[in-house]
Amino acid sequence: MTDLKKYQTYIGGKWCGAESGETFETEDPFTGEPWALIPKCGEADVNKAVEAAYAAWDSGPWADTTATARGRMMRKLGDLIADNAKSLAQTEVRDNGKLISEMQAQCQYLPEWYYYYGGLADKITGSVIPSDKPDTFNYTLREPVGVCAMIVPWNSPLLLVAWKLAPALAAGCTAVIKPSEFTSASLLEFMRLVEEAGFPPGVVNVVTGTGKETGEPLVTHPKVAKVAFTGGGLSGRRVYELAASGLKKVSLELGGKSPNIVFDDCILDDAVNGAISGIFAATGQTCIAGSRLLVQESIHDAFMAKLVDVAGQARMGDPKDFDTQVGPVTTPPQYEKVLDYIGIAKGEGATCVLGGGPAGADEGGGKYFVHPTIFDNVDNSMRIAQEEVFGPVLSVITFKDEEDAIRIGNDILFGLAAGVWTQNIKRATVMAKRLRAGTIWVNTYRAVSVTSPFGGYKQSGIGRENGAEAIDSYLQTKSVWISTAEGSGNPFVMKVAGSN
DSSP, X not given: OTTSEEOOEXXXXXXXXXTTOOEEEEEETTTTEEEEEEEOOOHHHHHHHHHHHHHHHHTSHHHHOOHHHHHHHHHHHHHHHHHTHHHHHHHHHHHHOOOHHHHHHHHXXXXXXXHHXXXXXXXXXXXXXXXXXXXXXXXXXXXXXXXXXXXXXSSSHHHHHHHHHHHHHXXXXXXXXXXXXXXXXXXXXXXXXXXXXXXXXXSEEEOOSOIIIIIHHHXXXXXXXXXXXXXXXXHHHHHHHHHHTTTOEEEEEOOOOOEEEEOTTSOHHHHHHHHHHHHXXXXXXXXXXXXXXEEEXXXXXXXXXXXXXXXXXXXXXXXXXXXXXXXXXXXXXXHHHHHHHHHHHHHHTOEEEEOOSBOOGGGTOOTXXXXXXXXXXXXXXXXXXXXXXXXXXEEEEEESSHHHHHHHHHOSSEESEEEEEOSOHHHHHHHHHHSOSSEEEESOOSOOOTTSOBOOEXXXXXXXXXXXXXXXXXXXXXXXXXXXXXXXXXXXXXXXXXXX
8 A cells, every 4th residue: 555646635725634544545447456545534624624715715815805816816727727737637537537538638628717717707797776766876796605515526527626616716705625535636636736826725625535424514514605516316416405404505417318319311420420429438427428319210220330330349448548439437336337227228128239248358448347338229218218327328219200309308307418410400490499408419419618508407407507607606696775865764664666
């Protein structure tokens, strides 16, 4: 164990271990071997972090920092991320097993969140309200909500932190971040850049540990005003329940079972690539995975032949290799879950036309590899079509026409995203309007931008991240009334319209 890298967490502007002195190992999903030690934080550490964040928001230097200065600090952080993008990506890959080609691209784009929201920091304005009461001046202020708890999953830690942290900092909030216990290292590396950018102590803090021992005390802490969570539906409901007891503001970005809908007038090669991108990129470990592939009956056979051929050539291997196309499943529990769902699909009568089990080292795999798997003849009522697998498993469902595609596409508890492949602009606009999902892609898939709002319908979440509106969930509105009238009027009567 002496050769494992030892990390400290970051609370109140200081690097420290957990109060208990305990640590836990983080594994490389490719090899299955531990490579670092992470502090195992508990309630005492959470309390210390929240108190530091509250003090920074309430009375510290951050509270007196102008919006313009906040934006300047954020832009400096963006520059530091750009300078360190490659090393951050390497840490992410070692910790979560995603492809270096994807994680490096993500980390190189990451600064845009801090540039974009840094630019918005001093554009937050209230308004002067034309009052219907004489001799009265009424205006609004938009103020930071306070301490924000941010809980992020293991699939893209730094990207999903940016979606929360950048608008929160622009609004003037402070943060306590809890990464997944499976992927804490990249966030701790990132905190060195936060420190270098000059953010005052307590503005950004990190507590590392499990959901039960660290996450729950963070969500329920009385000085936390807002909870921003990305993760699975069961955990999201638990967070919502705990936050409700304190009447906290909440935003949730949860799971999905997104339909990727292919019409017979599509450009076949583009749609095949879009289907593969939707499910096998990131080894299917993405909330926006197009895990339900809806194919129009008239092109089913031709489309499936091409899809199976192309997907069957995907190169599994070391995610640190730029030539690798499919990497490992990130965590042992998730690996077992994916294999369980493959068994469920076979038991339900779906036809496995590609993959269908674990991949060994002789096939390019490593410790936790699953073959890219495609099930045909899936009925939308099957569990494999209704429940989120979060792995490289695709369910193919046929449909007759637009109405049938809309019916099947919407027949799900989730509503995070959907894809549509067609050359008919009328059809594209109709589908975009009638599909109940927060993001609709037409002739593309898995595209995100700092400028475009992202979030779910139905059980895929609450609220929106990214885009200008994301900052609203970190602000609260105060109405200010100033009277210039002489005399106070009748003290026993409410001052309604037209009264003094």
